[in-house]
Amino acid sequence: MTTVAKPSAAGSVKPATMAQALGRALRDAMAEDPSVHVMGEDVGTLGGVFRITDGLAKEFGEDRCTDTPLAEAGILGTAVGMAMYGLRPVVEMQFDAFAYPAFEQLVSHVARMRNRTRGALPMPLTVRIPYGGGIGGVEHHSDSSEAYYMATPGLTVVTPATVADAYGLLRQSIASDDPVVFLEPKRLYWSKDTWNPERPTDVEPIGTAVVRRPGTGATLITYGPSLPVCLEAAEAAQAEGWDLEVIDLRSLVPFDDATVAASVRRTGRAVVVHESTGFGGPGGEIAARITERCFHHLQAPVLRVAGFDIPYPPPMLERHHLPGVDRVLDAVARLQWDQ
Amino acid sequence: MTVMEQRDTRTAPVPPPAWQPRTDPAPLLPDAEPYRILGTDAAAQADPELLRRLYAEVVHGRRYNAQATALTRQGRLAVYPSTTGQEAAEVAAALVLQERDWLFPSYRDTLAAVARGLDPVQALTLLRGDWHTGYDPREHRIAPLSTPLATQLPHAVGLAHAARLKGDDVVALAMVGDGGTSEGDFHEALNFAAVWRAPVVFLVQNNGFAISVPLAKQTAAPSLAHKAVGYGMPGRLVDGNDAVAMHEVLADAVARAREGHGPTLVEAVTYRMDAHTNADDATRYRTDAEVEIWRAHDPILLLERELTERGLIDEAGIRAVRDDAETMAAGLRERMNQDPALDPMDLFGDVYAERTPQLREQAAQLRAELDAEAEGGQA
Ligand SMILES: Cc1ncc(C[n+]2csc(CCOP(=O)(O)OP(=O)(O)O)c2C)c(N)n1
Numbered sequence: 001m002t003t004v005a006k007p008s009a010a011g012s013v014k015p016a017t018m019a020q021a022l023g024r025a026l027r028d029a030m031a032e033d034p035s036v037h038v039m040g041e042d043v044g045t046l047g048g049v050f051r052i053t054d055g056l057a058k059e060f061g062e063d064r065c066t067d068t069p070l071a072e073a074g075i076l077g078t079a080v081g082m083a084m085y086g087l088r089p090v091v092e093m094q095f096d097a098f099a100y101p102a103f104e105q106l107v108s109h110v111a112r113m114r115n116r117t118r119g120a121l122p123m124p125l126t127v128r129i130p131y132g133g134g135i136g137g138v139e140h141h142s143d144s145s146e147a148y149y150m151a152t153p154g155l156t157v158v159t160p161a162t163v164a165d166a167y168g169l170l171r172q173s174i175a176s177d178d179p180v181v182f183l184e185p186k187r188l189y190w191s192k193d194t195w196n197p198e199r200p201t202d203v204e205p206i207g208t209a210v211v212r213r214p215g216t217g218a219t220l221i222t223y224g225p226s227l228p229v230c231l232e233a234a235e236a237a238q239a240e241g242w243d244l245e246v247i248d249l250r251s252l253v254p255f256d257d258a259t260v261a262a263s264v265r266r267t268g269r270a271v272v273v274h275e276s277t278g279f280g281g282p283g284g285e286i287a288a289r290i291t292e293r294c295f296h297h298l299q300a301p302v303l304r305v306a307g308f309d310i311p312y313p314p315p316m317l318e319r320h321h322l323p324g325v326d327r328v329l330d331a332v333a334r335l336q337w338d339q
Numbered sequence: 340m341t342v343m344e345q346r347d348t349r350t351a352p353v354p355p356p357a358w359q360p361r362t363d364p365a366p367l368l369p370d371a372e373p374y375r376i377l378g379t380d381a382a383a384q385a386d387p388e389l390l391r392r393l394y395a396e397v398v399h400g401r402r403y404n405a406q407a408t409a410l411t412r413q414g415r416l417a418v419y420p421s422t423t424g425q426e427a428a429e430v431a432a433a434l435v436l437q438e439r440d441w442l443f444p445s446y447r448d449t450l451a452a453v454a455r456g457l458d459p460v461q462a463l464t465l466l467r468g469d470w471h472t473g474y475d476p477r478e479h480r481i482a483p484l485s486t487p488l489a490t491q492l493p494h495a496v497g498l499a500h501a502a503r504l505k506g507d508d509v510v511a512l513a514m515v516g517d518g519g520t521s522e523g524d525f526h527e528a529l530n531f532a533a534v535w536r537a538p539v540v541f542l543v544q545n546n547g548f549a550i551s552v553p554l555a556k557q558t559a560a561p562s563l564a565h566k567a568v569g570y571g572m573p574g575r576l577v578d579g580n581d582a583v584a585m586h587e588v589l590a591d592a593v594a595r596a597r598e599g600h601g602p603t604l605v606e607a608v609t610y611r612m613d614a615h616t617n618a619d620d621a622t623r624y625r626t627d628a629e630v631e632i633w634r635a636h637d638p639i640l641l642l643e644r645e646l647t648e649r650g651l652i653d654e655a656g657i658r659a660v661r662d663d664a665e666t667m668a669a670g671l672r673e674r675m676n677q678d679p680a681l682d683p684m685d686l687f688g689d690v691y692a693e694r695t696p697q698l699r700e701q702a703a704q705l706r707a708e709l710d711a712e713a714e715g716g717q718a
């Protein structure tokens with residue numbers, strides 16, 4: 001893994017949006033390493049439909065920030081060849097559900113190239129996918145597809161929930177010698193929080209979960225778009241006498257069993273919260289891992305609060321589908337198993 | 340103003356802007372007949388050294404195919420998709436490349452990889468059931484043999500594009516079957532290559548069938564070479580059994596790519612003499628009569644006839660080439676009859692640059708199982 005140097009630009013802790021942090025991460029990575037190439041649909045002149053790549057084509061030229069033909073398998077497939085020749089492509093998929101045409105390349109080549117060539121052909125590429133709902137998108141603009149990627153050995157699956165992580169994890173992903181599916185929670189793109197542009201890479205490494213709120217009564221395990229929901233639920237639960245710990249997984253693969261298990265052993269209760277479907281979703285895997293490691297510490301079954309097992313609903317109904325604070329609190333209430 | 344009102348005022352409608360094709364399609368179109376040299380007057384110009392070289396390689400290739408197929412019967416290879424009948428195209432694809440160029444083979448193109456100089460045993464690990472890729476692709480500039488059809492084509496485009504961005508004078512030659520041209524990746528690769536003017540040569544081996552499905556059920560195009568035109572690159576139709584024609588057309592395409600003129604699509608019209616693989620029953624979908632017609636147009640025959648007629652080879656020369664191929668086959672047989680040494684612990688290597696905690700746990704589990712097995716074996 002190449003190391004990520006800390007930019008020297010002066011500045012103090014200040015507010016920024018996740019979108020800005022992602023754009024800055026791409027810019028800094030490209031400035032530092034000429035092998036980093038950004039490619040995708042509309043990423044050049046337009047700066048991407050979410051403007052994450054704004055200004056990159058101007059600053060680095062169209063050879064380094066390339067508007068590709070409209071073909072996701074072609075985008076990822078050519079990125080594979082570029083990585084074979086020593087470049088570090090960063091591919092943008094326009095929306096979650098439009099990454100599916102590229103799934104074949106991802107599963108059949110990107111994920112297994114290192115393994116099938118016994119290390120001779122690593123795939124240092126990053127696939128950025130805006131994912132998840134809550135922005136009123138029409139069909140195919142709100143899927144949570146993380147379970148598909150998690151089920152594919154060879155892929156690292158990362159999803160930031162904070163502005164600092166958006167920058168830091170993206171820099172780490174680009175620097176990684178393994179392919180990373182970088183899931184951007186699009187409803188947090190415009191969320192602001194503070195970060196330190198002086199030390200923007202100062203975040204925990206990929207594969208490390210972080211306790212965002214310490215607590216003793218139960219553990220909420222979440223990531224990406226559901227982190228703010230869980231933090232809000234934890235605040236609300238305080239009033240009812242529940243002191244909740246909130247864990248932000250940050251990376252689904254590798255999975256940080258240690259942090260999750262240590263927390264659940266302390267609290268004895270766990271709820272996994274995510275937008276993606278419950279059946280066959282990440283929560284089932286996480287609940288099973290917790291049960292295997294913490295069975296004797298558990299005061300209640302590990303519960304899941306997930307999206308319904310339905311195709312992503314139309315925007316006018318999505319608020320009924322997405323796990324909100326009330327559903328999380330209901331689950332927490334159900335953790336009083338023995339009472 | 341509505342359209343009706345506009346009509347009433349009787350103003351002349353504004354004509355649409357004049358339309359012109361962005362590229363003249365005529366130079367991109369393939370010949371009506373597959374391009375041939377052997378058996379025509381043009382053959383007299385063919386370089387004797389090239390003829391001899393191609394002959395030796397094609398005879399080797401034929402023997403290699405036969406040996407590999409025999410190894411499947413002995414259980415030494417899990418499966419072998421033979422290129423018997425297609426050797427001219429396989430060999431030409433390998434020979435037109437410089438050392439710095441890259442070859443992107445399909446699952447069938449083991450022979451092209453071997454003709455490029457890859458150790459046959461390394462080339463066969465995939466088909467043997469040993470490691471998926473038995474060689475370092477970067478060292479040999481040969482991408483892994485690709486089992487999913489056509490997915491290696493965009494890789495070739497990306498690699499060639501990256502090389503050009505880096506200022507390297509590298510060409511990628513990517514191989515695919517007739518069936519593979521129906522896959523989406525084929526179309527996306529051609530489109531990217533043409534738009535980027537990537538230094539790529541696409542070689543389609545139209546060997547008549549995709550397993551059992553004949554070309555007529557695969558495409559309604561006039562020829563597969565015609566597909567090039569829609570993407571804005573030239574299509575070339577060649578007799579795939581004519582090693583000299585194949586070599587010339589591919590060498591032209593490689594030179595064109597190297598000089599910055601972009602990609603070419605070459606369709607080699609050939610025939611798969613063997614079944615799809617050793618596991619296939621070809622009598623279900625084709626007749627012996629059809630096979631016999633192609634037998635008369637065998638790539639070895641075509642070369643041998645030309646060499647003999649021009650007095651470039653005699654009986655002894657032919658025998659020497661065959662003996663050489665026999666020696667290669669014997670060596671291959673012997674080496675393939677040794678059991679490969681596989682370490683189960685390698686299963687966890689190279690999934691990621693560093694093992695995840697999950698893989699470390701699983702590696703420890705397998706280690707314990709192997710140790711227990713070893714102890715049990717000793718007890
Ligand atoms: C994506 C994909 N679908 C199906 C297959 C199964 N399959 C293996 S070979 C083959 C036929 C390929 O035909 P063609 O492209 O003409 O190549 P040829 O075998 O003639 O060399 C099929 C369908 C595959 N390997 N990959």
